[in-house]
Amino acid sequence: MHTLPKSPNGGAEPPGTGLIAVSLPMPLLVVGPGQEIVFVNPAAEQFFDTGAGLLLKQNLSDVLPFDSPLFQLIGQARERNSSAAERDVDVSTPRHGERLADVSVTPLPEPEGTLVVTLQERSLAQRMDRQLMARGAVRSMHGMAAVLAHEIKNPLAGIRGAAQLIEESLGPSEREMTQLIVAESDRIRGLIDRMESFGDNRGFSRHPVNIHEVLDRVRRVAESGFARGVSIQENFDPSLPPVLGDRDQLIQVFLNLVRNAADALPETGGEITLTTGYRPGVKFGAGAGGERISLPLEVTVRDNGSGVPPDILTHIFDPFVTTKARGSGLGLALVAKIIGDHGGVVECDSVPRRTIFRVLLPKAGTEAA
Numbered sequence: 001m002h003t004l005p006k007s008p009n010g011g012a013e014p015p016g017t018g019l020i021a022v023s024l025p026m027p028l029l030v031v032g033p034g035q036e037i038v039f040v041n042p043a044a045e046q047f048f049d050t051g052a053g054l055l056l057k058q059n060l061s062d063v064l065p066f067d068s069p070l071f072q073l074i075g076q077a078r079e080r081n082s083s084a085a086e087r088d089v090d091v092s093t094p095r096h097g098e099r100l101a102d103v104s105v106t107p108l109p110e111p112e113g114t115l116v117v118t119l120q121e122r123s124l125a126q127r128m129d130r131q132l133m134a135r136g137a138v139r140s141m142h143g144m145a146a147v148l149a150h151e152i153k154n155p156l157a158g159i160r161g162a163a164q165l166i167e168e169s170l171g172p173s174e175r176e177m178t179q180l181i182v183a184e185s186d187r188i189r190g191l192i193d194r195m196e197s198f199g200d201n202r203g204f205s206r207h208p209v210n211i212h213e214v215l216d217r218v219r220r221v222a223e224s225g226f227a228r229g230v231s232i233q234e235n236f237d238p239s240l241p242p243v244l245g246d247r248d249q250l251i252q253v254f255l256n257l258v259r260n261a262a263d264a265l266p267e268t269g270g271e272i273t274l275t276t277g278y279r280p281g282v283k284f285g286a287g288a289g290g291e292r293i294s295l296p297l298e299v300t301v302r303d304n305g306s307g308v309p310p311d312i313l314t315h316i317f318d319p320f321v322t323t324k325a326r327g328s329g330l331g332l333a334l335v336a337k338i339i340g341d342h343g344g345v346v347e348c349d350s351v352p353r354r355t356i357f358r359v360l361l362p363k364a365g366t367e368a369a
């Protein structure tokens with residue numbers, strides 16, 4: 001059920017106004033002077049995953065967090081009595097997870113104090129474009145990988161050996177740490193072996209992988225090492241099916257993302273959130289042969305750190321892009337490469353205090369061959 005507010009000319013709507021609002025593919029709402037919702041179109045019902053019947057009994061602050069930047073935008077529009085628009089506004093809710101949308105707010109002439117709010121969620125096509133660009137750059141890494149592999153393997157063998165020596169003098173409860181060192185060294189070595197063939201996919205194993213187990217592992221490694229003292233929250237969707245892929249490579253992906261997040265955090269109050277969600281309904285027509293691809297597994301790594309510097313945001317998945325004195329700029333290039341090999345996409349949205357890396361993956365058994 002949709003009810004339009006009384007039209008400006010006292011009831012005699014121009015023909016089709018209501019129909020236009022109802023047919024628009026973008027979510028549209030009308031809010032009253034106290035932010036109460038007085039009209040929603042079907043796209044808005046879908047966006048909030050709530051029927052019009054319920055939404056029309058609610059206030060905007062019931063469906064969005066009170067600190068959502070949308071409220072500032074509404075304030076602006078009211079103050080100036082003119083449209084206000086902003087790109088990439090955070091419209092996240094605990095219920096729907098992180099979402100960014102281009103938002104516009106326009107005051108209606110009548111009834112006084114009413115506003116039209118439209119939301120345009122960032123499209124999957126946009127995400128895909130950026131991702132495909134990144135893949136090309138990654139191919140040029142072939143030679144670099146061979147050099148790196150050589151420089152890492154030897155010291156790594158030393159680290160592993162030292163850990164094994166230390167282990168002999170430790171009590172059982174402390175051995176967990178040295179075992180972690182040995183296991184991680186082995187994993188890195190395995191990865192480097194594969195990085196040497198960065199250009200092709202030899203040695204790429206595919207098994208059903210439980211992403212939650214991968215993320216748990218990443219969290220443990222992070223908390224006992226580079227992210228010591230940082231609060232890492234898990235917000236997992238228990239219905240998440242397995243992904244068909246390479247467990248070690250997926251650990252590498254999320255370790256790189258969490259490591260970057262940890263690097264960006266402030267001295268105190270830093271927080272990293274790992275979220276998973278299953279969205280089987282999302283399909284888009286971007287396959288090589290024009291077929292529709294479904295990437296229903298969503299994993300996000302969010303941090304409240306400094307944010308990605310805007311000037312590198314569009315190149316962030318290119319190799320050798322770094323702002324760190326000792327960074328190589330290979331972390332995200334590898335992330336893009338591995339996720340691409342898995343038939344998925346990765347994208348980044350970042351503003352200071354809110355950086356989100358979102359990985360979309362196919363479900364086991366449905367991925368492109």
Ligand SMILES: Nc1ncnc2c1ncn2[C@@H]1O[C@H](COP(=O)(O)OP(=O)(O)OP(=O)(O)O)[C@@H](O)[C@H]1O
Binds near residue numbers: 309321327328329
């Ligand atoms: N979560 C984040 N918050 C802020 N900036 C980030 C974040 N993740 C990545 N960046 C930016 O992107 C750049 C590239 O990241 P990438 O992981 O590719 O390389 P790096 O971390 O600099 O070096 P390394 O090769 O050691 O990973 C970083 O230098 C940083 O400026």
Ligand SMILES: [Mg+2]
Binds near residue numbers: 256259260331332
């Ligand atoms: Mg990095």
